[in-house]
Amino acid sequence: MFARTVASLAAIATFVAIDGAAAQTANQPPDTMAARVEACTPCHGNKGEGTSDVYFPRLAGKPAGYLYNQLLAFRSGRRKYPPMNYLLEFLPDPYLEAMAEYFASEHPPLPQPAPSEVSKDVLAQGELLATSGDANRNIPACVSCHGPELTGMQPGIPGLLGLRAAYVSAQLGAWRYGTRTAKSPDCMQLVAGHLTEADVTAVAAWLATRPAPTNPVPVPKGTYALPFGCGSQPN
Amino acid sequence: MGLRLSITLLALAALTTAVQAQDKTSDKTSDIIARGEYLARAGDCTACHTASEGRLFAGGRPMPTPFGTIYTSNITPDSETGIGKWSADDFYRTMHNGRFPDGGLIYPAMPFASYTKVTRADSDAIFAYLRSIQPVNQKNKPHELRFPYDNRQLILGWRTLFFSEGEFKPDASKSAEWNRGAYLVEGLGHCGMCHSPINALGGTSQSDAFKGGLIPMQNWYAPSLTSNREAGLGDWSIKDITDLLQTGVSTRGVVYGPMAEVVHNSLQYLNNEDTRAMAVYLKGIAEASAPPPPSSALPTTESSLLISLGKTVYDKNCASCHGTQGEGRPPHWPPLANNQSIEMQSAVNPIRMVLNGGYPPGTKGNPMPYGMPPFAGLLSDNEVAAVVSYIRTAWGNRGTPVSAREANELRSAPLN
Numbered sequence: 250m251f252a253r254t255v256a257s258l259a260a261i262a263t264f265v266a267i268d269g270a271a272a273q274t275a276n277q278p279p280d281t282m283a284a285r286v287e288a289c290t291p292c293h294g295n296k297g298e299g300t301s302d303v304y305f306p307r308l309a310g311k312p313a314g315y316l317y318n319q320l321l322a323f324r325s326g327r328r329k330y331p332p333m334n335y336l337l338e339f340l341p342d343p344y345l346e347a348m349a350e351y352f353a354s355e356h357p358p359l360p361q362p363a364p365s366e367v368s369k370d371v372l373a374q375g376e377l378l379a380t381s382g383d384a385n386r387n388i389p390a391c392v393s394c395h396g397p398e399l400t401g402m403q404p405g406i407p408g409l410l411g412l413r414a415a416y417v418s419a420q421l422g423a424w425r426y427g428t429r430t431a432k433s434p435d436c437m438q439l440v441a442g443h444l445t446e447a448d449v450t451a452v453a454a455w456l457a458t459r460p461a462p463t464n465p466v467p468v469p470k471g472t473y474a475l476p477f478g479c480g481s482q483p484n
Numbered sequence: 485m486g487l488r489l490s491i492t493l494l495a496l497a498a499l500t501t502a503v504q505a506q507d508k509t510s511d512k513t514s515d516i517i518a519r520g521e522y523l524a525r526a527g528d529c530t531a532c533h534t535a536s537e538g539r540l541f542a543g544g545r546p547m548p549t550p551f552g553t554i555y556t557s558n559i560t561p562d563s564e565t566g567i568g569k570w571s572a573d574d575f576y577r578t579m580h581n582g583r584f585p586d587g588g589l590i591y592p593a594m595p596f597a598s599y600t601k602v603t604r605a606d607s608d609a610i611f612a613y614l615r616s617i618q619p620v621n622q623k624n625k626p627h628e629l630r631f632p633y634d635n636r637q638l639i640l641g642w643r644t645l646f647f648s649e650g651e652f653k654p655d656a657s658k659s660a661e662w663n664r665g666a667y668l669v670e671g672l673g674h675c676g677m678c679h680s681p682i683n684a685l686g687g688t689s690q691s692d693a694f695k696g697g698l699i700p701m702q703n704w705y706a707p708s709l710t711s712n713r714e715a716g717l718g719d720w721s722i723k724d725i726t727d728l729l730q731t732g733v734s735t736r737g738v739v740y741g742p743m744a745e746v747v748h749n750s751l752q753y754l755n756n757e758d759t760r761a762m763a764v765y766l767k768g769i770a771e772a773s774a775p776p777p778p779s780s781a782l783p784t785t786e787s788s789l790l791i792s793l794g795k796t797v798y799d800k801n802c803a804s805c806h807g808t809q810g811e812g813r814p815p816h817w818p819p820l821a822n823n824q825s826i827e828m829q830s831a832v833n834p835i836r837m838v839l840n841g842g843y844p845p846g847t848k849g850n851p852m853p854y855g856m857p858p859f860a861g862l863l864s865d866n867e868v869a870a871v872v873s874y875i876r877t878a879w880g881n882r883g884t885p886v887s888a889r890e891a892n893e894l895r896s897a898p899l900n
Contacts, residue, residue: 278805278816278854287805288841288855291862302861325537332840332858335899339748339845344852 282351298357303413308352314404316349359461367454375455401467405482418453432480520613527672528750542620552629562619575611589639601652601671665765678706703897704741705830718770725763731849733815748845787885794874816854821879865892
């Protein structure tokens with residue numbers, strides 16, 4: 250009897266202790282990355298799928314190395330967008346790495362491509378540049394670095410799917426004018442420097458029409474050789 | 485033979501003693517350097533003297549001021565472009581009296597009005613540390629100040645009005661801990677640079693010290709450290725204060741804006757004793773003040789409409805983290821009820837937090853902080869004003885409603 254009472258008391262004590270711990274946890278935000286990156290979601294979507302704002306890019310499923318490089322560049326101010334520069338200014342490297350890993354590991358479905366606003370001729374010009382480039386003007390094909398399926402390559406080359414024409418066009422413009430830069434050799438600045446405004450419109454429009462491939466994840470590092478050196482993708 | 489051996493042994497002994505003495509000296513030197521590094525952290529030298537993606541202490545960071553842009557200087561021991569030719573006396577004079585070794589006047593963007601309180605020993609330790617870092621050959625950029633502020637002689641006038649030279653004098657009626665805190669807050673910490681009202685001449689007067697003010701160019705309000713109606717810490721526990729200073733978060737609120745930088749670059753590195761001393765001092769200087777009469781520029785009907793819209797906006801967007809009663813889930817999701825930073829006279833900070841969101845700094849004690857989402861793109865000016873009016877007046881909070889115009893004006897405030 251006595252032993253049983255003691256056992257019951259002990260059980261109650263344990264129960265109370267567990268309950269106390271649960272109350273403590275219940276009163277805290279979830280200990281997850283999803284809760285920690287809520288500040289990113291109004292612009293990039295809950296899982297990094299993007300939002301209705303065409304200038305805010307999808308983050309989900311891009312290679313972690315690429316996302317990490319962008320976070321570092323926004324933190325240091327090398328890549329300029331004040332709302333991003335401000336949010337990241339005092340966050341340490343390992344945390345930015347964890348954020349990059351988080352969005353890289355999310356795979357919400359790619360959106361249905363929106364109908365294009367440009368003519369068939371412009372789309373055809375975009376397709377030609379993206380898939381074959383223009384050797385006479387030193388323009389490599391997008392697919393030669395971003396992959397035959399445009400899914401990107403680990404660790405540093407982003408996929409180009411699920412991005413709206415306005416975003417791609419704005420970024421290519423920023424590379425052309427030197428307001429977006431990356432580690433030397435800055436391959437995208439070299440490429441964009443050879444593009445005309447009409448090229449940018451055409452390529453951005455065609456990329457935005459691409460449907461999701463069967464396997465939309467970035468290919469492993471070294472799957473194919475890059476046509477030239479790129480600071481963001483060390484060999 | 486025996487004699488020779490003895491001499492050799494004696495020589496060896498002498499040599500050993502010399503080596504030991506040398507070790508002791510170098511131990512002492514490395515102690516001083518380590519102490520200097522710690523004190524340089526306490527003075528937050530790196531925040532200004534290191535540029536983004538630049539080399540440590542090589543300067544070149546632009547500091548926008550109402551008078552033009554000042555570029556910070558190279559304080560590495562490079563003999564051509566840094567402070568390599570300076571003596572410890574030169575360095576002390578700069579810290580203590582705001583003059584270059586040649587007697588030239590230093591712009592008061594360098595907080596020498598606070599650093600003047602630093603002791604000679606501490607100044608020497610910081611100098612020893614700066615002498616020990618990697619020299620960087622990088623010329624200082626000339627300042628871009630508008631006429632007439634480009635005339636350094638004007639600084640003489642400023643100094644007459646706002647500068648009083650002198651090392652910190654302990655207050656014998658207070659504890660050693662309080663005095664240590666005062667020394668750090670008033671001296672190296674240079675907290676008064678932001679937390680005191682700044683007049684049109686860019687100066688702060690002693691009588692207004694720590695009474696709060698809008699930080700020029702940044703448009704953040706640095707709340708008063710003496711009034712419990714603002715950031716006065718009089719009714720905070722010592723633990724909440726030390727948590728805030730060391731980790732950036734506490735059960736009473738979190739740091740954001742320019743204070744996030746201070747915690748990130750400086751305060752998180754201070755040891756427990758110094759942090760506690762600062763907390764004791766800060767708690768001590770806060771005065772309970774009578775609540776000011778509520779003064780809203782808005783007519784009552786407009787206010788009540790705003791507040792009722794504000795509740796709708798709050799319940800939809802904010803309550804999931806901050807709680808239906810503004811209780812939050814501290815320390816990571818701060819409470820809004822009884823939160824001085826929400827209630828204080830100036831509504832600049834709560835409006836900016838709603839518009840731009842923000843992360844507290846990542847610190848040793850809180851390496852993966854939770855962030856507040858920016859609502860600038862989701863809420864109209866009217867909705868921002870409404871929700872800020874609501875949180876300033878709900879749950880017993882004693883703030884006043886704000887107008888859509890105030891919200892709109894802060895959309896263009898600089899972010900960094």
